[in-house]
Amino acid sequence: MINVMRLFGGRAASAPVARERLQILLAHERGQGGGGSDLLELLRGEILAVVSKHVEIDPDKIVVRMDRGKFVSMLEVDVEVPNGVQRSKMVAAT
């Protein structure tokens, strides 16, 4: 259908997409009193503190991402945990 419209020089309306993207984004930003990155930074710090109590991890190896949807959002936390094998031993084994 879109291809047929393109053929006649028409284009799918993009304004409704803009409108929906804005509504989703602003619903989140307003709840946090501005920029969303503060929340993610806070979560990252606290998750790091909790995990560090039990496992030794590299603070740079924690990634916290948020994917915002209209009805639900996905919070993705990626923590890289070393297997306890020292790098020097790995080198020695090869």
Add this chain to the structure above:
Amino acid sequence: MAKVLVVTSGKGGVGKTTSTAALGAALAQMGQNVVVIDFDVGLRNLDLVMGAERRVVFDLINVVQGVAKLPQALIRDKRLENLWLLPASQTRDKDALTEEGIRRVIADLRTKFDWILCDSPAGIERGATLAMRYADEAIIVTNPEVSSVRDSDRIIGMLDSKTVRAERGERVEKHLLVTRYDAARAARGEMLSIDDILEILATPLLGIVPESQDVLRASNVGCPVTLNNAGSAPSRAYIDAVRRLMGEAVEMTVPVERKGLMDRLLRRRAA
């Protein structure tokens, strides 16, 4: 009683300075005593858009620091005797503007003028917060485009929390001014419509300024568009907006270009 009005947007390039000059001139034409203040320290441009760039001697920072008296820094418009400009400084020292200094200058201006229009710099930093600090009312300039609408939302939040009025538990009256609007593109679904923007920002509409070549033409010659060509579509939109600011009930329309006979003939020949 004097009214302090901040013209703000968050995003740059949406038409704050153009709108400040156009609204200021339209208010002055209606007999009001008006001063427009440029808060964009380091990147002043209101003087240029008003055609007063060669007459700047002292500026806002000089007044705040006590180097110059307020009457020495105020520049009277060459076309309208009740329209004045208080220019910004070209110095890069933004910290020279203090909250207390601005408070004094605005309190002084309140005794001399009916309208004090503060042209805010882009962004949400010190310059923008100082420009809105003492405002009674705010005009939020928005383009029908996602980044502009998002930034307007941020600015609306700041107007409700970081102004003196907000801190006293009063409210800053907010007005939305949509600029660079193209009704035909909105009708085709290629551009956010006025209804879309109003629904998202939930702020009363002050006016709709259509995209127009007259705006550039006016800034080229250093004349507020409402003075340069009062009959043009953007001028009529700004004049309607000013009448609404003054409390008149004016029907909301998107003014369209009036095609003269010559335009039509030329267009036909060109086609």
